[in-house]
Amino acid sequence: MPVTASQQVLENHAVIVKDSRIVALLPQQQATQLYTAAATHDMNEHCLIPGLINNHAHTAMSLFRGLADDLPLMTWLNDHIWPAEKQFVGDSFVESGSALAIAEMIRGGTTCFNDMYFFPDATARIVDRSGIRASLGMVIIEFPTNWAANVDEYMHKGQQLHDHYRHHPRITTAYAPHAPYTVADTTLEKIIVNAEEMDLPIHMHIHETAAEVSQSVEDFSMRPLERLKQIGLLSPRLIAVHMTQLSHEEIEWCAEAGVHIAHCPESNLKLASGFCPVNELDKQGVNITIGTDGAASNNDLDMFAEMRQAALLAKAVGQDPGAIPAHKAIEMATINAAKSLGLEQQTGSLEVGKYADLVAVDMSSLESQPMFDVVSQLVYATGRDKVTDVWVAGKQLLTSRQLTTLNETKIIADAQQWANKIGSQKP
Known part of the structure; x- marks a missing residue:
């Protein structure tokens, strides 16, 4: 399933890979x-798809999975997550949490993620080390954290991250101001200038939430999106996450400006944040992508589950069973996300010249039978446990469900050590 404009499904085809890229796709x-291969992989009962792209994640927060459930967003943040971050987050925490998250994502068929978290160098x-692809956020927030004391330090450390990895084949960077209610206009204006000069996305x-919108009206006499529009933030650089509270006019602004949406259906449901109007956004031609959010608010990094929820919620909210058909849901999780990150020439679909970011999904089990439509089956009936093999840039990161570049035993042991520490000292 190449995930191209033709929406074809090609049966009994082969993907030819050389030096990390796809050189042919043919019967x-x-x-x-035509080809003599140094190695072959026969996936006769599988569907081969482009690697999934998780377009909004807080990877290291996997170590907070289940820490504070069933709470409203601001209670969750103010009373639980931000105090826990102040107490525990540092280089070693982020390294262990990122390893846990990346291993989970690889096993679920995710080959690229767009991250927003502190200590991004960890x-x-x-x-x-893992071989996955990532866009790492240069996080900016107005108040001090364990990562930085003020805006200037956030900006400086972000620049250092960008400079260090600017030539890395799998790591890109993006500006990641946290939210309108935690970042000032003057800071956002600096970010816009820098992002233009460095040609980077803004995430x-x-x-x-509705509370965020009403607080902005109280503080600024306007809704957050109008404020951002006045500053000049609405553009094809912007990846706007969540977007559950949108008027018809605001949807038109996003369409006109070329804003990308990172839709996080499961996190929005769990925090009761609201419903992103995906069907209306899609009808207006807005590029919609999918993210999991962090495992602290989801509580998993399962892109197959997110695709299914995105398609089902769009139908329910839009009151249209034809909203977001299965193929479009897969586009949201692949090529649409690649476009938002400026990576559409590198990944997001199976096409000649692109990196060989591939996922093999076993379609032979009883849960996948009978097979009338493989695209429908992938979105509505398949789970991440059916992912057997994963490649990024032609390198195999998962073989028959076994990680090849990360030590699963060590990752679990480290996570358990952090759980013991956090559980005994949590605020």
């Missing part, structure tokens, strides 16, 4: 006649 018989080390939580 198996022709492949055998996450970068795991990205480099930000926006209109996540």
